[in-house]
Amino acid sequence: MKEVTVRAPATVSNVVCGFDCLGFAIDGPFDEVTARRSDRSGVSITHEDGFGLPTDPEKNVAGVAVAALLAEAQADFGIEIIIEKAIKPGSGIGSSGASSCGAVVAANWLLEEQFPPEKLIEFAMEGERLASGSRHADNVAPCILGGFVLVRSIDPVDVVRLDFPPLFATVIHPQIEVRTAEARAVLPELVPLASAVRNWSNLGAFIAGLEHGDYDLIGRSLVDEIVEPARRGLIPHFEEAKAAGISAGAIGGGISGSGPSMFMLSKTRERAEIVRAAIGEAYETTGIAFNTYVSEIVGHGASLR
Amino acid sequence: MKEVTVRAPATVSNVVCGFDCLGFAIDGPFDEVTARRSDRSGVSITHEDGFGLPTDPEKNVAGVAVAALLAEAQADFGIEIIIEKAIKPGSGIGSSGASSCGAVVAANWLLEEQFPPEKLIEFAMEGERLASGSRHADNVAPCILGGFVLVRSIDPVDVVRLDFPPLFATVIHPQIEVRTAEARAVLPELVPLASAVRNWSNLGAFIAGLEHGDYDLIGRSLVDEIVEPARRGLIPHFEEAKAAGISAGAIGGGISGSGPSMFMLSKTRERAEIVRAAIGEAYETTGIAFNTYVSEIVGHGASLR
Numbered sequence: 355m356k357e358v359t360v361r362a363p364a365t366v367s368n369v370v371c372g373f374d375c376l377g378f379a380i381d382g383p384f385d386e387v388t389a390r391r392s393d394r395s396g397v398s399i400t401h402e403d404g405f406g407l408p409t410d411p412e413k414n415v416a417g418v419a420v421a422a423l424l425a426e427a428q429a430d431f432g433i434e435i436i437i438e439k440a441i442k443p444g445s446g447i448g449s450s451g452a453s454s455c456g457a458v459v460a461a462n463w464l465l466e467e468q469f470p471p472e473k474l475i476e477f478a479m480e481g482e483r484l485a486s487g488s489r490h491a492d493n494v495a496p497c498i499l500g501g502f503v504l505v506r507s508i509d510p511v512d513v514v515r516l517d518f519p520p521l522f523a524t525v526i527h528p529q530i531e532v533r534t535a536e537a538r539a540v541l542p543e544l545v546p547l548a549s550a551v552r553n554w555s556n557l558g559a560f561i562a563g564l565e566h567g568d569y570d571l572i573g574r575s576l577v578d579e580i581v582e583p584a585r586r587g588l589i590p591h592f593e594e595a596k597a598a599g600i601s602a603g604a605i606g607g608g609i610s611g612s613g614p615s616m617f618m619l620s621k622t623r624e625r626a627e628i629v630r631a632a633i634g635e636a637y638e639t640t641g642i643a644f645n646t647y648v649s650e651i652v653g654h655g656a657s658l659r
Numbered sequence: 660m661k662e663v664t665v666r667a668p669a670t671v672s673n674v675v676c677g678f679d680c681l682g683f684a685i686d687g688p689f690d691e692v693t694a695r696r697s698d699r700s701g702v703s704i705t706h707e708d709g710f711g712l713p714t715d716p717e718k719n720v721a722g723v724a725v726a727a728l729l730a731e732a733q734a735d736f737g738i739e740i741i742i743e744k745a746i747k748p749g750s751g752i753g754s755s756g757a758s759s760c761g762a763v764v765a766a767n768w769l770l771e772e773q774f775p776p777e778k779l780i781e782f783a784m785e786g787e788r789l790a791s792g793s794r795h796a797d798n799v800a801p802c803i804l805g806g807f808v809l810v811r812s813i814d815p816v817d818v819v820r821l822d823f824p825p826l827f828a829t830v831i832h833p834q835i836e837v838r839t840a841e842a843r844a845v846l847p848e849l850v851p852l853a854s855a856v857r858n859w860s861n862l863g864a865f866i867a868g869l870e871h872g873d874y875d876l877i878g879r880s881l882v883d884e885i886v887e888p889a890r891r892g893l894i895p896h897f898e899e900a901k902a903a904g905i906s907a908g909a910i911g912g913g914i915s916g917s918g919p920s921m922f923m924l925s926k927t928r929e930r931a932e933i934v935r936a937a938i939g940e941a942y943e944t945t946g947i948a949f950n951t952y953v954s955e956i957v958g959h960g961a962s963l964r
Contacts, residue, residue, distance in 0.1 A: 375860040506864035506880060507857075514867045514876065544849040547885070552812075554859035555680040559811035561863050562819045565870040571819065575811060580852070 358463040359388040362456030362656035363500075364441045364647075365448035366523060366617045367492035370576045370608040371556040375505045377448070377496040380523050380649035385449075386659065387416065387456030388436040391464050395432040397421050403439040411435075415450045415481030416457035422477040423461050427468060433461050442645075445527050446611035451493035452656075454481025459498065459656040472511045474498050479508065486534050493611065500655035502564055519567035521651045522626035524604065526595060526633050527615040529643040532588050537612035540584045549579050569605055569621055576606030576619070589613045591640045595633050602632035623648065663768040664693040667761030667961035668805075669746045669952075670753035671828060671922045672797035675881045675913040676861035682753070682797040683807045685828050685954035690754075691964060692721065692761030693741040696769050700737040702726050708744040716740075720755045720786030721762035727782040728766050732773060738766050747950075750832050751916035756798035757961075759786030764803065764961040777816045779803050784813065791839050798916065805960035807869055824872035826956045827931035829909065831900060831938050832920040834948040837893050842917035845889045854884050874910055874926055881911030881924070894918045896945045900938050907937035928953065 363384045367377035392398070397411040397420045411417030416435050424433065435457050441449040458477045462469050469477075478494040495513045496503040502516040556575045563571035586592040589609065599607055599618035603625050607618030618633070620626040626648045637644050666689045672682035697703070702716040702725045716722025721740050729738065740762050746754040763782045767774050774782075783799035800818045801808040807821040861880045868876035891897040894914065904912055904923035908930050912923030923938070925931040931953045942949050 371859075372863070373859075374856045375863060504860070504863045504867060506860050506876075512864070512879060514864055514871075516867055517870070541852060543852060545852050545855055547846060547848060547850050550850055550855035550858070550885075551679045553855070554676075554678075554862045555809070555811050557859045557863050558677070558680060558809045558866050559817070559819055561866050562809060562821055562870070565822070565867070566819075571811075574817060580855075 355464055357390040358460050359386055359659045360456045360460040360656050361386055361659050362452040362497055365451060365493045365496045366610045368611055370578045371553050371560055373581045375492060377492040378502045378651050379496040379500045379655055381652045382649050383440040385441055385452040385456050386438040387460050389460030389464055390434040392432040392434050398434045400436045402436060405439055405443055415485050416453045418484050419454040419477045419481040420457045420461045422480045423458050427465055444531055446613045446615035448493035448497060450481055450485035451497050454478040455494050455497040455656045471498050475511050498655045501653045516564050518564040522620045522623050523649050523651055524618045524626045524629040525615055525647040527645045530614050532613040534612055537585055545580050553580055573605040578608060582608055585609055590642060594636050598632045598636035599629045602629045604629045660769055662695040663765050664691055664964040665761045665765040665961050666691055666964050667757040667802055669757060670798045670801045671915045673916055675883045676858050676865055678886045680797060680810045682801040683956050684801040684805045684960055686957045687954050688745040690746055690757040690761050691743040692765050694765030694769055695739040697737040697739045703739045705741045707741060710744055710748055720790050721758045723789050724759040724782045724786040725762045725766045727785045728763050732770055749836055751918045751920035753798035753802060755786055755790035756802050759783040760799050760802040760961045776803050780816050803960045806958045821869050823869040827925045827928050828954050828956055829923045829931045829934040830920055830952040832950045835919050837918040839917055842890055850885050858885055878910035883913060887913055890914055895947060899941050903937045903941035904934045907934045909934045
């Protein structure tokens with residue numbers, strides 16, 4: 355194969371009680387990433403979007419991810435990467451992860467799928483390191499694998515695809531910037547053991563709820579007394595938006611990634627649309643521009659167009 | 660019905676990464692608790708064992724548990740409780756919980772099973788409050804429900820029975836006392852967020868491992884960098900015993916409850932016996948007397964003899 359195009363979905367990470375370890379993939383928005391075999395060694399980057407992201411492969415998340423893959427493959431050829439981004443950078447729904455994952459999945463096709471998903475996650479984490487200063491997999495793992503993915507450890511990569519019932523995400527993306535550095539700075543370094551226990555009890559129950567298809571348990575478990583209280587002040591009108599979503603019948607929700615996007619989960623697409631309308635109505639009064647998305651949580655990750 | 664006898668199993672709580680929220684029931688040792696309808700109101704306690712536990716119902720864990728049940732039922736009769744304990748008090752395998760649970764399950768039979776399991780857990784927690792000064796459900800919930808039980812919250816009682824593959828527990832009980840107060844005092848009040856994240860990642864993975872029947876994942880997830888390091892110093896030769904169990908092929912294990920018992924999990928009864936022999940051999944060199952048990956993790960809790 356000389357050229358492939360991959361669709362890489364947006365992802366929601368830091369799923370309430372699943373801070374730093376749990377994420378899921380939605381079916382839109384998505385980035386389209388094309389990889390083309392080239393006789394020139396190394397990686398080149400072309401953007402077909404208007405976000406003005408770097409084209410120097412060493413400064414581009416897809417560039418460093420594919421460079422890591424090519425190095426490990428000891429490939430005797432280069433790869434041109436063409437990125438058509440739809441996921442706005444800094445949105446909190448895995449924008450950098452989608453480009454990295456799309457690029458490594460596409461490049462892996464050119465290499466006849468030489469690498470298993472765990473290796474692709476490892477390569478894509480090089481993009482996350484460039485974007486945020488630290489390797490983390492809670493966006494790239496669900497972007498590669500699809501569905502809900504728990505990251506037990508990143509070194510070595512140890513990830514688990516969870517079973518889950520039909521679930522629909524409503525995402526609202528206020529058009530403001532939350533700097534990752536600031537979102538990290540507000541986190542406490544130490545937390546009360548009692549709070550940590552309540553959090554892991556909730557995460558355990560959330561995972562059991564997904565596996566059993568128990569929507570009520572999923573909803574009761576979407577509680578976070580550690581990260582959300584620290585970060586919600588960075589997202590204007592977070593409380594009102596969340597309350598509007600719950601009132602409209604969402605199971606639960608919270609901050610997506612490190613914000614500014616928020617997400618709510620619903621049992622049906624119809625309910626997720628009602629939740630979208632309710633949050634939109636609440637948010638319109640704030641004067642802050644925003645986008646909304648409604649999407650099924652899908653079982654496949656980045657894949658051929 | 661005028662009289663029933665219930666077998667209430669020993670339980671392992673604080674299952675490594677599941678501190679304060681995860682426990683499981685084994686099929687021995689167990690307490691036998693008989694409840695007999697009496698025309699005299701209130702609760703009376705008789706012991707048919709040699710542990711010298713209080714017979715004043717207000718000072719006996721089974722007594723306060725059944726008193727709570729009778730009060731809620733507004734019963735117009737009393738109950739005599741006869742306890743034949745096999746689970747040594749202070750062993751760390753849910754001794755107080757077994758007596759409380761056996762008593763409330765037996766009393767509930769006399770009341771024609773008026774109360775659902777959640778209520779029985781609530782009543783039995785009154786016994787735990789008497790025994791340890793705080794209400795907790797990670798022994799009594801698996802003792803009532805059987806199998807692996809996750810406690811999401813105790814107020815209100817919100818517990819989840821988990822699916823799990825065949826698993827066998829090897830328990831070693833050194834004949835020393837670990838005071839619950841001391842075991843609590845050594846715990847940190849604050850923990851690093853990074854450690855807490857690793858713990859909830861492991862607990863999430865452990866639960867996914869149980870649900871998927873993935874023994875390797877179960878084993879990789881049995882890691883605890885918060886409670887075990889704080890408490891292992893209270894249990895002589897904990898490290899050697901654990902290492903011997905792992906070397907003998909156990910999947911993983913750790914402290915049972917707040918000690919001094921330890922447990923290891925194995926895939927088969929044969930392996931659990933090999934683990935028992937290996938830990939026994941290692942522990943014999945310490946000069947400390949000990950008991951060992953091998954038991955399947957069973958799907959039923961306290962039930963009629």
